[in-house]
Amino acid sequence: MKIDFHTHPMMIREIQENDPALSDAIQNVFGLLFPAQPLRVFILEMDAAGIDQCVLLPIDCSSAFSCKIPSNEVVAQLVKKNKRFLGFASVDPNSKTACQDLEFAIKELGLKGLKLDPALQHFSLLDENKIDPIFQLCSSLKVPVLIHCGLSWAPHGLSKLAHPGDLEETIQKHPNTNIVIAHLGWPWVEEAIMLAIKYENVYLDTSVVYSGTPQECLQHVIGTTIGKNVFERNLIRKTIYGSNYPRQDMRRAVRGFNSLAFSQEFTDNAFLNTPLKLLTGD
Amino acid sequence: MKTYYEEIHIITEQETEIINISNTVHSKVKDSGIKDGMVFILSKHTTSAITVNEGLPDIESDLKELIQRLVPDEYSYHHARYLHSDGQMAINAPCHLRSALLGFEVFFPLNDGKIITGGRQNIYFVELDGPQERTYCIKIMGNA
Numbered sequence: 090m091k092i093d094f095h096t097h098p099m100m101i102r103e104i105q106e107n108d109p110a111l112s113d114a115i116q117n118v119f120g121l122l123f124p125a126q127p128l129r130v131f132i133l134e135m136d137a138a139g140i141d142q143c144v145l146l147p148i149d150c151s152s153a154f155s156c157k158i159p160s161n162e163v164v165a166q167l168v169k170k171n172k173r174f175l176g177f178a179s180v181d182p183n184s185k186t187a188c189q190d191l192e193f194a195i196k197e198l199g200l201k202g203l204k205l206d207p208a209l210q211h212f213s214l215l216d217e218n219k220i221d222p223i224f225q226l227c228s229s230l231k232v233p234v235l236i237h238c239g240l241s242w243a244p245h246g247l248s249k250l251a252h253p254g255d256l257e258e259t260i261q262k263h264p265n266t267n268i269v270i271a272h273l274g275w276p277w278v279e280e281a282i283m284l285a286i287k288y289e290n291v292y293l294d295t296s297v298v299y300s301g302t303p304q305e306c307l308q309h310v311i312g313t314t315i316g317k318n319v320f321e322r323n324l325i326r327k328t329i330y331g332s333n334y335p336r337q338d339m340r341r342a343v344r345g346f347n348s349l350a351f352s353q354e355f356t357d358n359a360f361l362n363t364p365l366k367l368l369t370g371d
Numbered sequence: 372m373k374t375y376y377e378e379i380h381i382i383t384e385q386e387t388e389i390i391n392i393s394n395t396v397h398s399k400v401k402d403s404g405i406k407d408g409m410v411f412i413l414s415k416h417t418t419s420a421i422t423v424n425e426g427l428p429d430i431e432s433d434l435k436e437l438i439q440r441l442v443p444d445e446y447s448y449h450h451a452r453y454l455h456s457d458g459q460m461a462i463n464a465p466c467h468l469r470s471a472l473l474g475f476e477v478f479f480p481l482n483d484g485k486i487i488t489g490g491r492q493n494i495y496f497v498e499l500d501g502p503q504e505r506t507y508c509i510k511i512m513g514n515a
Contacts, residue, residue: 120458126504133384133502242453301451302462337460340386344444 090141091360092175093339095235095271095296095331097158098145100125104163111163114156118209119148120244121335128170135173138332138339144175144364146204146235149190152183153211154245161190165198175368177202177235182212182219188226195230201368202233207250208241214255217262224263231370233267233292238274238281240299242336253281260288267367269329273297278310286323292363293324295346296333303337303345311349321355329367330359375403375511378415383501387439389431390496392507397486399509406484408513413476415508418466418500420473426493438469438499466500473497481513 098104102125105112115121135143147164149157157179164176178194180187182205194200203223207214214220214236227234238253253274260268269292274281276299285291297306311317320328332342351359377399381390392412400410414421424430448464477494480487496507 123457123459127382129382130502130504133382136384137386137502242458298453298460300453303460304445305451335459337462341462 091139091343092330092364093135093138093140093143093332093334093342094269094329094364095294096143096145096334096339097336098131098147098164098167098174099158100335101128101131101167102126103128104159104167110156111159114150114154114158118150118154118156118243118245119158120242128167132171132173134334134339138343140332140339140343142173142175143334144177144202144235144331146177147179148204148206148209149179149181149184150210151181153181153209161194161198161200165194165200168199176200177204179204179206180223181210182216182223183210187219188222191223191226192230195232202235203227204235204237206237206241206246208237208246208248209243211247211250213250214252214259217258220259221262224259224266228263228266233269233367235269235271235294237272238270239272239277240275242298253277253284256291257284260284260291264288264290266290267292269294269367271296271331272333273310275299275310278314282315282319282324285327286319292327292329292367294329294331295359296331296342298333298336303332303342304348305345307345307349317349317351321352325352325355326358326363328355328359329363372408372512373403373405373515375399375405375509377509378506379509380504380506381496382504383498385498386501387435388498388501389434390498391426391493392496393426393493396494396509400481400486400511401484403511404515405481405511405513406515408481408511409478410481410486411476411478411508411510411512412494413508413510414496415506416470416475418463418470419475419505420470420497420499421475421477421507422473422495422497423477423488423492424495425491431495434497438472441472442468463500469499473499481511
């Protein structure tokens with residue numbers, strides 16, 4: 090059993106064909122410019138990659154760009170259609186209804202976690218008035234928060250708002266909220282690693298995308314820059330596999346992770362045990 | 372002269388997949404009503420191919436393995452970077468190169484409403500970067 094913890098449900102024809110505003114947002118806000126494919130292709134990609142379940146991550150950009158890519162309701166519909174999908178919610182921290190929206194998405198729509206993207210949602214991770222109530226709610230709802238950190242490929246994404254180091258006070262204030270730093274925080278990988286090593290409630294996902302194949306990318310970041318033994322020793326229960334599909338395809342992302350030849354325990358934890366722990370709130 | 376054009380959409384299921392499309396092409400030639408002329412079969416993609424070979428599973432397997440040997444997955448390709456025009460990583464250089472080797476089209480003469488082929492010639496759509504929805508075209512030109 091393998092879970093891909095970082096996918097974006099965007100290039101799916103069925104959700105775009107009757108929603109030109111969503112198509113426009115996917116192209117002009119998130120920056121995906123290739124043709125959407127039938128939903129069946131998403132499932133076939135999972136099969137070809139050997140992935141059993143995918144976490145679907147939306148982004149609520151209501152105040153920054155007047156759009157949701159896609160809405161929590163669309164994610165919930167996809168999850169309802171296929172048990173191989175696990176849905177996260179997204180709420181806009183700039184909105185006064187962020188907590189209400191999150192509570193509705195988790196309790197009523199059945200979504201399993203929260204996705205935030207400070208670079209694209211245009212909020213500061215240092216803004217405790219906006220952040221604290223949301224993280225407190227995640228703690229009481231027992232759902233994890235996955236946060237985009239590092240390079241934002243979105244055309245208007247502000248990477249400067251996505252420094253992993255800016256999370257430290259929030260991490261300290263909310264020790265019972267599980268936080269996943271996405272993309273290993275590249276290029277601020279050392280900040281991300283530092284937080285995951287130090288804090289019990291911080292996790293990393295492996296969906297780094299900057300140059301070369303996933304194999305080259307992960308070999309450089311994990312194998313050369315940080316060192317595989319740092320991960321095996323310190324992050325064996327803190328590292329989660331993610332592809333960042335469709336920014337990169339699932340098949341090559343899995344091969345890239347496997348090329349690192351981590352121990353069986355590390356691999357099993359990254360693909361299954363740690364994601365399950367976060368998703369079940371244990 | 373009469374012409375006929377149709378785009379055929381398929382969903383491929385594997386990364387590399389050899390799909391025999393001979394029956395579809397023969398059927399479209401029949402539907403076109405064109406008796407004497409040419410039929411062209413073209414892929415609309417740069418990571419797939421159209422080719423002709425004997426319709427045997429072992430030949431199909433050998434062809435798959437040959438293109439993987441000729442163009443290995445692991446090599447330091449130039450085409451391994453973020454592609455701004457797509458908004459995604461362009462990390463499928465081997466698929467493009469395999470497509471270039473196999474070609475994107477084949478054509479046959481038509482005589483008396485039938486495609487002139489050797490008895491063992493089958494027409495294949497070759498997926499080289501699946502799964503995906505794909506399109507190939509059939510253009511028939513000639514006299515009814």
